[in-house]
Amino acid sequence: MTDTPTSTTMRAQSRENKHHATSLRVERSAVSLVLEHGFDNVTVDMICGQSGISQRTFFNYFKTKKAAIIGAEPPTIDEGRARAFIAAPGDDLLPDALTLMSAIGPREGMDEQLFTDRLRIFGLHPELMQEQMERMTRVTSEITELVYLRLGRGAVTEVENDADRAFRHGQAELLTHAMLGVLRFMALQWIPDFERPVGADGAADRAATPTLAESLSRTVELLRRTLSIPGL
Amino acid sequence: MTDTPTSTTMRAQSRENKHHATSLRVERSAVSLVLEHGFDNVTVDMICGQSGISQRTFFNYFKTKKAAIIGAEPPTIDEGRARAFIAAPGDDLLPDALTLMSAIGPREGMDEQLFTDRLRIFGLHPELMQEQMERMTRVTSEITELVYLRLGRGAVTEVENDADRAFRHGQAELLTHAMLGVLRFMALQWIPDFERPVGADGAADRAATPTLAESLSRTVELLRRTLSIPGL
DNA sequence: ACTCTAAGTTGCAGTTGCTGCAAATTGCCT
DNA sequence: AGGCAATTTGCAGCAACTGCAACTTAGAGT
Structure with missing residues:
Protein backbone atom coordinates (compact mmCIF):
# COMPACT_ATOMS: atom_id res chain seq x y z
CA MET A 1 0.00 0.00 0.00
CA THR A 2 1.73 3.14 1.20
CA ASP A 3 5.04 1.37 1.30
CA THR A 4 4.73 0.35 -2.29
CA PRO A 5 7.95 1.46 -3.94
CA THR A 6 6.57 3.88 -6.48
CA SER A 7 10.01 5.42 -6.68
CA THR A 8 11.68 3.99 -9.74
CA THR A 9 15.20 4.62 -8.51
CA MET A 10 14.90 2.29 -5.56
CA ARG A 11 13.71 -0.62 -7.60
CA ALA A 12 15.99 0.22 -10.43
CA GLN A 13 18.92 -0.49 -8.18
CA SER A 14 17.45 -3.71 -6.92
CA ARG A 15 18.87 -5.90 -9.66
CA GLU A 16 22.21 -4.26 -9.49
CA ASN A 17 22.28 -4.34 -5.73
CA LYS A 18 21.46 -7.99 -5.60
CA HIS A 19 24.12 -8.74 -8.12
CA HIS A 20 26.69 -6.85 -6.11
CA ALA A 21 25.57 -8.56 -2.95
CA THR A 22 25.92 -12.11 -4.23
CA SER A 23 29.15 -11.16 -5.91
CA LEU A 24 30.52 -10.06 -2.57
CA ARG A 25 29.17 -13.16 -0.90
CA VAL A 26 30.91 -15.39 -3.39
CA GLU A 27 34.18 -13.52 -3.00
CA ARG A 28 34.00 -13.89 0.73
CA SER A 29 33.26 -17.59 0.51
CA ALA A 30 36.11 -18.10 -1.90
CA VAL A 31 38.61 -16.18 0.17
CA SER A 32 37.70 -17.82 3.46
CA LEU A 33 37.73 -21.29 1.94
CA VAL A 34 41.10 -20.77 0.35
CA LEU A 35 42.51 -19.45 3.61
CA GLU A 36 41.24 -22.54 5.36
CA HIS A 37 42.11 -25.29 2.87
CA GLY A 38 44.57 -23.81 0.41
CA PHE A 39 43.95 -22.94 -3.23
CA ASP A 40 44.25 -26.42 -4.71
CA ASN A 41 42.03 -28.03 -2.13
CA VAL A 42 39.13 -25.70 -2.81
CA THR A 43 36.82 -26.59 -5.67
CA VAL A 44 34.44 -24.26 -7.39
CA ASP A 45 31.61 -26.44 -6.17
CA MET A 46 32.67 -25.80 -2.59
CA ILE A 47 32.52 -22.07 -3.12
CA CYS A 48 29.13 -22.42 -4.78
CA GLY A 49 27.82 -24.48 -1.91
CA GLN A 50 28.86 -21.93 0.66
CA SER A 51 27.48 -19.10 -1.45
CA GLY A 52 24.17 -20.72 -2.29
CA ILE A 53 24.49 -20.49 -6.04
CA SER A 54 24.92 -23.03 -8.79
CA GLN A 55 28.23 -23.64 -10.46
CA ARG A 56 26.91 -22.30 -13.71
CA THR A 57 25.96 -19.05 -12.05
CA PHE A 58 29.37 -18.84 -10.49
CA PHE A 59 30.88 -18.72 -13.93
CA ASN A 60 28.38 -16.10 -14.92
CA TYR A 61 29.77 -13.90 -12.18
CA PHE A 62 33.47 -14.69 -12.53
CA LYS A 63 35.44 -15.79 -15.51
CA THR A 64 37.69 -18.07 -13.53
CA LYS A 65 38.11 -19.50 -10.07
CA LYS A 66 41.08 -17.21 -9.52
CA ALA A 67 39.02 -14.17 -10.45
CA ALA A 68 36.57 -14.90 -7.66
CA ILE A 69 39.37 -15.02 -5.14
CA ILE A 70 41.13 -11.91 -6.33
CA GLY A 71 37.92 -9.98 -6.74
CA ALA A 72 36.33 -8.47 -9.78
CA GLU A 73 37.13 -4.82 -9.16
CA PRO A 74 38.15 -3.04 -12.32
CA PRO A 75 41.37 -1.15 -11.63
CA THR A 76 40.63 1.77 -13.87
CA ILE A 77 42.23 5.20 -13.61
CA ASP A 78 40.16 7.99 -12.18
CA MET B 1 80.56 -56.23 -34.60
CA THR B 2 83.28 -53.63 -34.71
CA ASP B 3 80.76 -50.89 -34.29
CA THR B 4 79.56 -52.34 -31.02
CA PRO B 5 79.57 -49.40 -28.60
CA THR B 6 81.94 -50.70 -25.93
CA SER B 7 82.47 -47.12 -24.86
CA THR B 8 80.30 -46.48 -21.88
CA THR B 9 80.20 -42.71 -22.30
CA MET B 10 78.43 -42.84 -25.61
CA ARG B 11 75.71 -45.08 -24.33
CA ALA B 12 75.56 -43.28 -21.03
CA GLN B 13 74.34 -40.20 -22.82
CA SER B 14 71.82 -42.10 -24.82
CA ARG B 15 69.00 -41.83 -22.33
CA GLU B 16 69.60 -38.21 -21.65
CA ASN B 17 70.05 -37.39 -25.29
CA LYS B 18 66.86 -39.11 -26.25
CA HIS B 19 64.99 -37.25 -23.57
CA HIS B 20 66.34 -33.94 -24.75
CA ALA B 21 65.53 -34.82 -28.33
CA THR B 22 61.89 -35.64 -27.75
CA SER B 23 61.60 -32.67 -25.46
CA LEU B 24 62.75 -30.43 -28.26
CA ARG B 25 60.49 -32.18 -30.72
CA VAL B 26 57.49 -31.57 -28.52
CA GLU B 27 58.39 -27.93 -28.05
CA ARG B 28 58.68 -27.45 -31.77
CA SER B 29 55.35 -29.14 -32.42
CA ALA B 30 53.68 -27.05 -29.77
CA VAL B 31 55.09 -23.77 -31.04
CA SER B 32 54.32 -24.41 -34.67
CA LEU B 33 50.80 -25.58 -33.92
CA VAL B 34 50.08 -22.55 -31.79
CA LEU B 35 51.42 -20.25 -34.46
CA GLU B 36 49.15 -21.91 -36.96
CA HIS B 37 45.92 -22.26 -35.00
CA GLY B 38 46.22 -20.04 -31.96
CA PHE B 39 46.64 -21.10 -28.35
CA ASP B 40 43.04 -21.97 -27.58
CA ASN B 41 42.57 -24.00 -30.73
CA VAL B 42 45.48 -26.30 -30.02
CA THR B 43 44.86 -29.27 -27.75
CA VAL B 44 47.48 -31.27 -25.95
CA ASP B 45 46.41 -34.26 -27.97
CA MET B 46 47.28 -32.42 -31.17
CA ILE B 47 50.77 -31.71 -29.91
CA CYS B 48 51.14 -35.32 -28.85
CA GLY B 49 50.03 -36.54 -32.23
CA GLN B 50 52.56 -34.40 -34.06
CA SER B 51 55.29 -35.39 -31.63
CA GLY B 52 54.58 -39.10 -31.64
CA ILE B 53 54.11 -39.49 -27.91
CA SER B 54 51.15 -40.26 -25.71
CA GLN B 55 49.36 -37.60 -23.73
CA ARG B 56 50.51 -39.14 -20.50
CA THR B 57 54.10 -38.89 -21.59
CA PHE B 58 53.55 -35.29 -22.55
CA PHE B 59 52.70 -34.50 -18.98
CA ASN B 60 55.77 -36.39 -17.86
CA TYR B 61 57.84 -33.96 -19.85
CA PHE B 62 55.98 -30.75 -19.15
CA LYS B 63 53.90 -29.73 -16.21
CA THR B 64 51.41 -27.80 -18.29
CA LYS B 65 50.50 -27.10 -21.87
CA LYS B 66 51.89 -23.59 -21.50
CA ALA B 67 55.20 -24.96 -20.28
CA ALA B 68 55.64 -26.91 -23.47
CA ILE B 69 55.13 -23.79 -25.52
CA ILE B 70 57.43 -21.46 -23.67
CA GLY B 71 60.05 -24.16 -23.17
CA ALA B 72 61.37 -25.91 -20.13
CA GLU B 73 64.71 -24.15 -19.86
CA PRO B 74 65.56 -23.29 -16.30
CA PRO B 75 66.55 -19.63 -16.15
CA THR B 76 69.20 -20.05 -13.52
CA ILE B 77 72.06 -17.66 -12.90
CA ASP B 78 75.49 -18.66 -14.04
C1' DA C 1 74.61 -63.81 -25.49
C1' DC C 2 71.20 -63.76 -21.64
C1' DT C 3 68.93 -61.94 -17.93
C1' DC C 4 67.71 -58.70 -14.58
C1' DT C 5 66.51 -54.26 -12.94
C1' DA C 6 65.30 -49.76 -13.09
C1' DA C 7 63.87 -45.96 -15.99
C1' DG C 8 60.77 -44.54 -19.08
C1' DT C 9 56.27 -45.04 -21.60
C1' DT C 10 51.56 -45.90 -22.06
C1' DG C 11 46.43 -46.71 -21.30
C1' DC C 12 42.74 -46.01 -18.34
C1' DA C 13 39.84 -44.04 -15.21
C1' DG C 14 38.74 -40.16 -12.69
C1' DT C 15 38.70 -35.18 -11.05
C1' DT C 16 38.26 -30.36 -12.01
C1' DG C 17 37.79 -26.05 -14.46
C1' DC C 18 35.00 -24.15 -17.78
C1' DT C 19 31.45 -23.50 -21.90
C1' DG C 20 27.15 -23.77 -24.80
C1' DC C 21 22.44 -24.51 -24.90
C1' DA C 22 17.79 -24.57 -23.64
C1' DA C 23 14.51 -24.71 -19.97
C1' DA C 24 12.98 -22.73 -15.73
C1' DT C 25 12.71 -18.87 -12.68
C1' DT C 26 12.65 -14.21 -11.25
C1' DG C 27 12.24 -9.23 -11.35
C1' DC C 28 10.05 -5.32 -13.15
C1' DC C 29 6.83 -2.70 -15.88
C1' DT C 30 2.13 -1.82 -17.77
C1' DA D 1 -2.89 -10.16 -13.58
C1' DG D 2 -0.06 -10.56 -17.48
C1' DG D 3 3.99 -10.20 -20.21
C1' DC D 4 8.73 -9.21 -21.37
C1' DA D 5 13.51 -9.49 -20.47
C1' DA D 6 17.21 -10.56 -17.44
C1' DT D 7 19.05 -14.21 -14.37
C1' DT D 8 19.58 -18.56 -12.81
C1' DT D 9 20.01 -23.29 -13.38
C1' DG D 10 20.66 -28.19 -15.05
C1' DC D 11 22.76 -30.90 -18.27
C1' DA D 12 25.86 -32.45 -21.51
C1' DG D 13 30.37 -32.14 -22.96
C1' DC D 14 35.33 -30.74 -23.80
C1' DA D 15 39.99 -30.22 -22.37
C1' DA D 16 43.69 -30.01 -18.92
C1' DC D 17 45.78 -32.68 -15.67
C1' DT D 18 46.78 -36.73 -12.09
C1' DG D 19 47.35 -41.41 -9.97
C1' DC D 20 47.85 -46.09 -10.79
C1' DA D 21 49.13 -50.27 -12.74
C1' DA D 22 50.86 -52.60 -16.70
C1' DC D 23 54.10 -52.70 -20.19
C1' DT D 24 58.44 -51.70 -22.91
C1' DT D 25 63.00 -50.43 -23.25
C1' DA D 26 67.84 -49.34 -22.11
C1' DG D 27 71.97 -50.36 -19.73
C1' DA D 28 74.57 -53.24 -16.42
C1' DG D 29 75.93 -57.58 -14.58
C1' DT D 30 77.07 -62.40 -15.38
Missing part, protein backbone atom coordinates in the same frame (compact mmCIF):
# COMPACT_ATOMS: atom_id res chain seq x y z
CA GLU A 79 39.69 10.91 -14.55
CA GLY A 80 40.28 13.58 -11.94
CA ARG A 81 43.42 11.97 -10.62
CA ALA A 82 44.74 11.75 -14.13
CA ARG A 83 44.41 15.52 -14.68
CA ALA A 84 45.89 16.24 -11.29
CA PHE A 85 48.82 14.02 -12.10
CA ILE A 86 49.63 15.80 -15.32
CA ALA A 87 49.31 19.25 -13.85
CA ALA A 88 51.04 18.56 -10.56
CA PRO A 89 54.16 20.54 -9.59
CA GLY A 90 57.01 18.98 -11.44
CA ASP A 91 59.54 17.76 -8.96
CA ASP A 92 57.98 14.48 -7.97
CA LEU A 93 57.22 12.44 -11.03
CA LEU A 94 58.09 9.06 -9.58
CA PRO A 95 56.24 9.46 -6.29
CA ASP A 96 53.25 10.88 -8.10
CA ALA A 97 53.20 8.03 -10.57
CA LEU A 98 53.45 5.51 -7.79
CA THR A 99 50.57 7.15 -6.01
CA LEU A 100 48.55 7.06 -9.17
CA MET A 101 49.12 3.36 -9.55
CA SER A 102 48.23 2.63 -5.97
CA ALA A 103 44.61 2.46 -6.98
CA ILE A 104 44.89 -1.23 -6.25
CA GLY A 105 44.89 -0.50 -2.57
CA PRO A 106 41.88 -0.57 -0.28
CA ARG A 107 39.33 1.74 -1.78
CA GLU A 108 36.74 3.94 -0.24
CA GLY A 109 34.11 1.85 1.50
CA MET A 110 35.82 -1.43 0.89
CA ASP A 111 35.61 -4.49 3.06
CA GLU A 112 38.71 -4.23 5.21
CA GLN A 113 38.67 -7.82 6.34
CA LEU A 114 38.35 -9.12 2.81
CA PHE A 115 41.27 -7.01 1.74
CA THR A 116 43.69 -8.20 4.38
CA ASP A 117 42.56 -11.77 3.89
CA ARG A 118 43.45 -11.46 0.24
CA LEU A 119 46.80 -10.08 1.20
CA ARG A 120 47.40 -13.14 3.31
CA ILE A 121 46.39 -15.38 0.44
CA PHE A 122 48.83 -13.59 -1.85
CA GLY A 123 51.55 -14.42 0.60
CA LEU A 124 50.58 -18.07 0.58
CA HIS A 125 49.95 -18.40 -3.15
CA PRO A 126 52.34 -16.40 -5.35
CA GLU A 127 50.43 -17.48 -8.43
CA LEU A 128 47.47 -15.40 -7.33
CA MET A 129 49.64 -12.42 -6.59
CA GLN A 130 50.92 -12.88 -10.11
CA GLU A 131 47.40 -12.77 -11.44
CA GLN A 132 46.79 -9.56 -9.57
CA MET A 133 49.91 -7.97 -11.01
CA GLU A 134 48.83 -9.03 -14.46
CA ARG A 135 45.78 -6.88 -14.01
CA MET A 136 48.02 -3.99 -13.21
CA THR A 137 49.92 -4.37 -16.43
CA ARG A 138 46.69 -3.86 -18.30
CA VAL A 139 46.61 -0.21 -17.28
CA THR A 140 50.20 0.20 -18.31
CA SER A 141 49.35 1.98 -21.52
CA GLU A 142 47.07 4.45 -19.79
CA ILE A 143 49.72 5.35 -17.28
CA THR A 144 52.35 5.54 -19.97
CA GLU A 145 50.22 8.08 -21.77
CA LEU A 146 49.92 10.20 -18.65
CA VAL A 147 53.62 10.07 -17.93
CA TYR A 148 54.25 10.99 -21.54
CA LEU A 149 52.05 14.04 -21.24
CA ARG A 150 53.64 15.10 -18.01
CA LEU A 151 57.10 14.72 -19.44
CA GLY A 152 56.02 16.96 -22.27
CA ARG A 153 55.16 19.90 -20.09
CA GLY A 154 57.46 22.84 -20.49
CA ALA A 155 58.82 21.58 -23.74
CA VAL A 156 56.06 23.38 -25.59
CA THR A 157 58.11 26.49 -26.17
CA GLU A 158 60.73 24.66 -28.15
CA VAL A 159 60.31 23.17 -31.56
CA GLU A 160 59.56 19.50 -31.29
CA ASN A 161 59.73 16.96 -34.05
CA ASP A 162 58.50 13.41 -34.31
CA ALA A 163 61.75 11.95 -33.15
CA ASP A 164 61.57 13.96 -29.95
CA ARG A 165 58.06 12.82 -29.29
CA ALA A 166 58.92 9.20 -29.97
CA PHE A 167 61.88 9.44 -27.66
CA ARG A 168 59.81 10.96 -24.91
CA HIS A 169 57.25 8.24 -25.37
CA GLY A 170 59.98 5.67 -25.00
CA GLN A 171 61.03 7.32 -21.79
CA ALA A 172 57.49 7.29 -20.52
CA GLU A 173 57.15 3.62 -21.32
CA LEU A 174 60.38 2.75 -19.64
CA LEU A 175 59.52 4.72 -16.56
CA THR A 176 56.09 3.18 -16.32
CA HIS A 177 57.41 -0.34 -16.47
CA ALA A 178 60.09 0.43 -13.92
CA MET A 179 57.53 1.97 -11.59
CA LEU A 180 55.37 -1.07 -12.04
CA GLY A 181 58.28 -3.07 -10.72
CA VAL A 182 58.56 -0.72 -7.77
CA LEU A 183 54.87 -1.13 -7.18
CA ARG A 184 55.34 -4.86 -7.05
CA PHE A 185 58.09 -4.37 -4.51
CA MET A 186 55.77 -2.25 -2.43
CA ALA A 187 53.05 -4.85 -2.62
CA LEU A 188 55.42 -7.56 -1.51
CA GLN A 189 56.45 -5.61 1.55
CA TRP A 190 52.82 -5.25 2.25
CA ILE A 191 52.06 -8.90 2.47
CA PRO A 192 52.13 -10.31 5.94
CA ASP A 193 54.90 -12.81 6.47
CA PHE A 194 54.08 -16.40 5.91
CA GLU A 195 53.10 -18.61 8.82
CA ARG A 196 52.73 -15.79 11.21
CA PRO A 197 49.58 -17.19 12.78
CA VAL A 198 46.87 -14.72 13.53
CA GLY A 199 47.54 -13.70 17.10
CA ALA A 200 44.84 -13.34 19.71
CA ASP A 201 45.58 -9.65 19.75
CA GLY A 202 43.95 -7.96 16.82
CA ALA A 203 45.84 -4.74 17.30
CA ALA A 204 49.15 -6.45 16.71
CA ASP A 205 47.92 -7.70 13.37
CA ARG A 206 46.77 -4.33 12.25
CA ALA A 207 50.19 -2.99 13.10
CA ALA A 208 51.75 -5.65 10.89
CA THR A 209 50.12 -4.35 7.73
CA PRO A 210 50.82 -0.63 7.38
CA THR A 211 48.52 1.82 5.69
CA LEU A 212 48.71 2.46 2.01
CA ALA A 213 49.97 5.95 2.69
CA GLU A 214 52.64 4.68 5.03
CA SER A 215 53.91 2.06 2.63
CA LEU A 216 53.85 4.59 -0.13
CA SER A 217 55.87 7.25 1.64
CA ARG A 218 58.33 4.68 2.91
CA THR A 219 58.84 3.29 -0.57
CA VAL A 220 59.23 6.74 -2.06
CA GLU A 221 61.83 7.64 0.53
CA LEU A 222 63.76 4.46 -0.17
CA LEU A 223 63.51 5.12 -3.87
CA ARG A 224 64.91 8.62 -3.45
CA ARG A 225 67.85 7.52 -1.40
CA THR A 226 68.51 4.71 -3.84
CA LEU A 227 68.49 6.84 -6.95
CA SER A 228 71.08 9.10 -5.40
CA ILE A 229 73.61 6.30 -5.21
CA PRO A 230 76.72 7.45 -7.13
CA GLY A 231 77.49 4.23 -9.08
CA LEU A 232 74.03 4.33 -10.64
CA GLU B 79 78.04 -18.86 -11.25
CA GLY B 80 80.79 -17.14 -13.17
CA ARG B 81 78.60 -14.29 -14.30
CA ALA B 82 77.52 -13.78 -10.74
CA ARG B 83 81.11 -13.28 -9.52
CA ALA B 84 81.88 -11.04 -12.45
CA PHE B 85 78.86 -8.94 -11.66
CA ILE B 86 79.84 -8.40 -8.06
CA ALA B 87 83.43 -7.57 -8.86
CA ALA B 88 82.78 -5.43 -11.93
CA PRO B 89 83.95 -1.80 -12.01
CA GLY B 90 81.41 0.15 -10.08
CA ASP B 91 79.90 2.76 -12.35
CA ASP B 92 77.37 0.67 -14.18
CA LEU B 93 75.18 -1.15 -11.73
CA LEU B 94 71.94 -0.88 -13.67
CA PRO B 95 73.33 -1.88 -17.06
CA ASP B 96 75.23 -4.74 -15.48
CA ALA B 97 72.17 -5.97 -13.64
CA LEU B 98 70.13 -5.80 -16.78
CA THR B 99 72.75 -7.79 -18.63
CA LEU B 100 72.75 -10.35 -15.87
CA MET B 101 69.02 -10.77 -16.16
CA SER B 102 69.14 -11.11 -19.91
CA ALA B 103 69.84 -14.78 -19.46
CA ILE B 104 66.35 -15.27 -20.87
CA GLY B 105 67.60 -14.38 -24.28
CA PRO B 106 68.77 -16.80 -26.95
CA ARG B 107 71.46 -18.90 -25.40
CA GLU B 108 74.55 -20.46 -26.86
CA GLY B 109 73.64 -23.18 -29.31
CA MET B 110 69.94 -22.53 -29.13
CA ASP B 111 67.46 -23.08 -31.89
CA GLU B 112 67.14 -19.66 -33.46
CA GLN B 113 63.92 -20.39 -35.30
CA LEU B 114 62.25 -21.72 -32.18
CA PHE B 115 63.24 -18.61 -30.29
CA THR B 116 61.84 -16.11 -32.75
CA ASP B 117 58.71 -18.19 -33.16
CA ARG B 118 58.17 -17.99 -29.44
CA LEU B 119 58.67 -14.25 -29.60
CA ARG B 120 55.93 -14.04 -32.17
CA ILE B 121 53.67 -16.15 -29.99
CA PHE B 122 54.29 -13.82 -27.07
CA GLY B 123 53.11 -10.98 -29.22
CA LEU B 124 49.94 -12.82 -30.08
CA HIS B 125 49.22 -14.24 -26.63
CA PRO B 126 50.09 -11.89 -23.75
CA GLU B 127 49.14 -14.57 -21.26
CA LEU B 128 52.11 -16.64 -22.32
CA MET B 129 54.44 -13.67 -22.11
CA GLN B 130 53.08 -13.26 -18.64
CA GLU B 131 54.00 -16.83 -17.82
CA GLN B 132 57.48 -16.23 -19.06
CA MET B 133 57.89 -13.15 -16.90
CA GLU B 134 56.64 -15.09 -13.92
CA ARG B 135 59.59 -17.39 -14.35
CA MET B 136 61.82 -14.38 -14.24
CA THR B 137 60.44 -13.30 -10.92
CA ARG B 138 61.53 -16.60 -9.45
CA VAL B 139 65.17 -15.60 -9.72
CA THR B 140 64.42 -12.26 -8.12
CA SER B 141 65.85 -13.27 -4.78
CA GLU B 142 69.10 -14.48 -6.34
CA ILE B 143 69.60 -11.24 -8.18
CA THR B 144 68.65 -9.22 -5.16
CA GLU B 145 71.37 -10.98 -3.24
CA LEU B 146 73.93 -10.14 -5.89
CA VAL B 147 72.90 -6.51 -6.06
CA TYR B 148 73.06 -6.40 -2.29
CA LEU B 149 76.61 -7.69 -2.31
CA ARG B 150 77.66 -5.28 -4.99
CA LEU B 151 76.12 -2.36 -3.16
CA GLY B 152 78.11 -3.41 -0.12
CA ARG B 153 81.47 -3.09 -1.79
CA GLY B 154 83.58 -0.27 -0.47
CA ALA B 155 81.49 0.04 2.63
CA VAL B 156 83.66 -2.52 4.34
CA THR B 157 85.97 0.06 5.82
CA GLU B 158 83.24 1.75 7.76
CA VAL B 159 81.42 0.36 10.72
CA GLU B 160 78.17 -1.18 9.63
CA ASN B 161 75.31 -2.20 11.84
CA ASP B 162 72.25 -4.30 11.20
CA ALA B 163 70.15 -1.32 10.27
CA ASP B 164 72.60 -0.37 7.54
CA ARG B 165 72.57 -3.85 6.14
CA ALA B 166 68.79 -4.04 6.24
CA PHE B 167 68.55 -0.72 4.49
CA ARG B 168 70.98 -1.78 1.81
CA HIS B 169 69.04 -4.97 1.33
CA GLY B 170 65.91 -2.94 0.87
CA GLN B 171 67.66 -0.89 -1.76
CA ALA B 172 68.81 -4.03 -3.53
CA GLU B 173 65.30 -5.42 -3.51
CA LEU B 174 63.82 -2.21 -4.83
CA LEU B 175 66.41 -1.95 -7.57
CA THR B 176 65.92 -5.54 -8.61
CA HIS B 177 62.19 -5.18 -8.96
CA ALA B 178 62.56 -1.95 -10.87
CA MET B 179 65.07 -3.53 -13.21
CA LEU B 180 62.73 -6.44 -13.70
CA GLY B 181 60.23 -3.90 -14.92
CA VAL B 182 62.80 -2.48 -17.29
CA LEU B 183 63.54 -5.97 -18.50
CA ARG B 184 59.88 -6.41 -19.29
CA PHE B 185 59.96 -3.18 -21.23
CA MET B 186 62.93 -4.45 -23.18
CA ALA B 187 61.22 -7.74 -23.90
CA LEU B 188 58.13 -5.94 -25.18
CA GLN B 189 60.15 -3.88 -27.62
CA TRP B 190 61.65 -7.09 -28.75
CA ILE B 191 58.45 -8.71 -29.77
CA PRO B 192 57.57 -8.31 -33.43
CA ASP B 193 54.51 -6.19 -33.97
CA PHE B 194 51.22 -7.94 -34.19
CA GLU B 195 49.76 -8.86 -37.57
CA ARG B 196 52.88 -8.07 -39.45
CA PRO B 197 52.66 -11.13 -41.69
CA VAL B 198 55.86 -12.95 -42.39
CA GLY B 199 57.16 -11.31 -45.51
CA ALA B 200 58.60 -13.24 -48.40
CA ASP B 201 61.94 -11.65 -47.65
CA GLY B 202 63.58 -13.39 -44.73
CA ALA B 203 66.22 -10.73 -44.29
CA ALA B 204 63.63 -8.09 -43.53
CA ASP B 205 62.31 -10.22 -40.73
CA ARG B 206 65.68 -10.71 -39.21
CA ALA B 207 66.14 -6.98 -39.24
CA ALA B 208 62.87 -6.55 -37.38
CA THR B 209 64.08 -8.36 -34.28
CA PRO B 210 67.35 -6.82 -33.11
CA THR B 211 70.05 -8.74 -31.33
CA LEU B 212 70.03 -9.13 -27.60
CA ALA B 213 73.11 -6.93 -27.40
CA GLU B 214 71.50 -4.23 -29.53
CA SER B 215 68.31 -4.17 -27.50
CA LEU B 216 70.31 -4.14 -24.34
CA SER B 217 72.53 -1.20 -25.23
CA ARG B 218 69.62 0.74 -26.61
CA THR B 219 67.63 0.19 -23.43
CA VAL B 220 70.58 1.12 -21.25
CA GLU B 221 71.10 4.33 -23.20
CA LEU B 222 67.44 5.23 -22.85
CA LEU B 223 67.57 4.43 -19.17
CA ARG B 224 70.59 6.69 -18.68
CA ARG B 225 69.04 9.63 -20.43
CA THR B 226 65.81 9.09 -18.55
CA LEU B 227 67.37 8.98 -15.12
CA SER B 228 69.04 12.30 -15.77
CA ILE B 229 65.72 14.07 -16.11
CA PRO B 230 65.64 16.91 -13.57
CA GLY B 231 62.09 16.46 -12.23
CA LEU B 232 62.94 12.97 -11.05
